[in-house]
Amino acid sequence: MSSAIPEPVTKLVEAFSRLPGVGPKTASRLTFFLLRAPDEFSLGLADALNRLKVDTRLCSVCFNITVADPCPICSAADRAADTLAVVEEPLDLMAIERTGIYKGRYHVLHGAISPVDGIGPDELKIRELVERVKQGGASEIIIATNPGMEGDATAMYLQRELAPTRVKVTRLARGLPTGGDLEYVDSVTLMRALEGRSDL
Amino acid sequence: MSSAIPEPVTKLVEAFSRLPGVGPKTASRLTFFLLRAPDEFSLGLADALNRLKVDTRLCSVCFNITVADPCPICSAADRAADTLAVVEEPLDLMAIERTGIYKGRYHVLHGAISPVDGIGPDELKIRELVERVKQGGASEIIIATNPGMEGDATAMYLQRELAPTRVKVTRLARGLPTGGDLEYVDSVTLMRALEGRSDL
Numbered sequence: 001m002s003s004a005i006p007e008p009v010t011k012l013v014e015a016f017s018r019l020p021g022v023g024p025k026t027a028s029r030l031t032f033f034l035l036r037a038p039d040e041f042s043l044g045l046a047d048a049l050n051r052l053k054v055d056t057r058l059c060s061v062c063f064n065i066t067v068a069d070p071c072p073i074c075s076a077a078d079r080a081a082d083t084l085a086v087v088e089e090p091l092d093l094m095a096i097e098r099t100g101i102y103k104g105r106y107h108v109l110h111g112a113i114s115p116v117d118g119i120g121p122d123e124l125k126i127r128e129l130v131e132r133v134k135q136g137g138a139s140e141i142i143i144a145t146n147p148g149m150e151g152d153a154t155a156m157y158l159q160r161e162l163a164p165t166r167v168k169v170t171r172l173a174r175g176l177p178t179g180g181d182l183e184y185v186d187s188v189t190l191m192r193a194l195e196g197r198s199d200l
Numbered sequence: 201m202s203s204a205i206p207e208p209v210t211k212l213v214e215a216f217s218r219l220p221g222v223g224p225k226t227a228s229r230l231t232f233f234l235l236r237a238p239d240e241f242s243l244g245l246a247d248a249l250n251r252l253k254v255d256t257r258l259c260s261v262c263f264n265i266t267v268a269d270p271c272p273i274c275s276a277a278d279r280a281a282d283t284l285a286v287v288e289e290p291l292d293l294m295a296i297e298r299t300g301i302y303k304g305r306y307h308v309l310h311g312a313i314s315p316v317d318g319i320g321p322d323e324l325k326i327r328e329l330v331e332r333v334k335q336g337g338a339s340e341i342i343i344a345t346n347p348g349m350e351g352d353a354t355a356m357y358l359q360r361e362l363a364p365t366r367v368k369v370t371r372l373a374r375g376l377p378t379g380g381d382l383e384y385v386d387s388v389t390l391m392r393a394l395e396g397r398s399d400l
Contacts, residue, residue, distance in 0.1 A: 005294055006267045008255040012248040018241070020233050026221070032291055033220050035265060039253045041218070046249035048212040049242045052234060055208040065235060067206045091232055094205055
C-alpha cells in the first residue's frame with residue numbers, strides 16, 4: 001500500500017486478514033471502524049485477545065478449554081462420571097451443553113482423524129481417552145464426532161481402541177434433522193434415516 | 201452461554217461481536233480459531249490493536265491518519281500545495297492515492313453531513329478547511345465527497361462556505377462507472393451521465 005497509510009494501520013489490516021474468512025476489504029473496514037471508535041473499543045479487544053491465551057488452559061481430565069483445572073464440568077459433583085461424550089472440538093461440547101439434557105461428562109479430542117490434513121490418532125487426545133477409560137468408572141462412551149467422513153473414521157478408530165476395555169460404546173443417532181424437508185435432504189442422510197428407522 | 205465456556209472465551213466472543221458485520225457465529229468462529237492457533241497469532245493481533253491508537257494521530261494540517269505530524273503528504277515537497285481534495289474518510293484519500301494521478305494535497309472531513317445521524321457541519325473538519333483556505337495558497341478545492349445524498353449535502357454546504365474565499369471549487373465527475381453496463385446502471389447515474397455528456 002502507499003505511504004498514505006501509516007504503518008500501524010497496515011499492520012492491523014494485515015493482522016485481521018490472517019483470520020479465517022476475513023479478506024483484505026473486511027480487514028480494512030474493521031481497522032477503520034476501530035480508528036474512529038473510542039479507544040476503549042480497540043484496547044478492550046486487545047485485552048480480551050491477550051487474556052484468551054494467558055487465562056485459559058486445557059482441562060487435564062477432559063481437555064476442554066477452561067480457566068480452572070479441572071474444568072467446572074469435570075469437578076461438578078452432580079454430573080454423572082460414568083458417561084463420557086467424546087467430541088471433536090470444545091464448540092461441539094458447547095452445542096451438547098445447550099441442549100440441556102446431557103448430564104454426563106466429556107472428552108475433547110481436539111480434531112478428527114484426517115489423513116489428507118496429516119492428522120492421525122497421535123495428534124488427537126485419543127491415547128488420553130483410552131487411558132481414562134482404562135482407569136475405570138465409565139459405563140458408557142458416547143461417540144459424538146461429526147457426522148462426516150472424518151468423524152466416521154475417528155468413531156471407527158475409537159470403537160476399535162476402546163473394545164478391549166469392554167465398556168459400552170454408542171454413537172449419536174443419524175437421520176433427518178428436525179425441521180428438515182424430505183424433498184431437500186441429501187441421499188446419504190435419507191439412507192441413514194431409513195437404516196435407523198424405529199417402530200412407532 | 202453456559203458455564204461450559206470459560207469467561208476469557210466469552211469475553212473475546214463479545215469483543216469480536218461488537219465489530220461491525222461480525223455476528224455471534226463469526227465471533228465464536230474467530231475466537232476458537234485463535235484458541236487453536238499459536239499464541240503469536242492472538243498476541244500479534246492484540247499488539248496491532250494496541251498500537252493502532254497509541255502510535256497514530258490525525259495530521260494537524262489535513263486530518264489524515266498519520267504517525268508523524270504533519271503527515272507524509274502534507275510535508276512532501278513534490279505535492280502541489282495549491283490543490284486540495286476534500287474527502288469524507290481516510291479510506292477515500294487512499295482510494296484517490298491508488299489512482300496514482302493526483303499530485304495535490306488533501307483535507308479529511310471525517311464524515312459527511314447527515315441530519316438523520318445527528319452529524320452537522322460542526323462534527324466535521326469543515327471549520328478547519330475554511331480556515332486553511334482563508335490562510336491562502338490554495339487555487340482549487342476539489343470536493344471528493346461520496347456520490348450520494350450525504351456527500352451531495354456536504355458538497356453543497358462546502359461550496360457555500362468556501363464561496364467568500366473566491367477560490368475555485370470543483371467536484372469529481374459523475375457518470376457511468378468504467379466496466380459498467382448501461383443495462384444495469386441505475387437511472388440516477390444514467391441521468392448524471394446524460395447531464396455531464398461531453399463532446400467527442
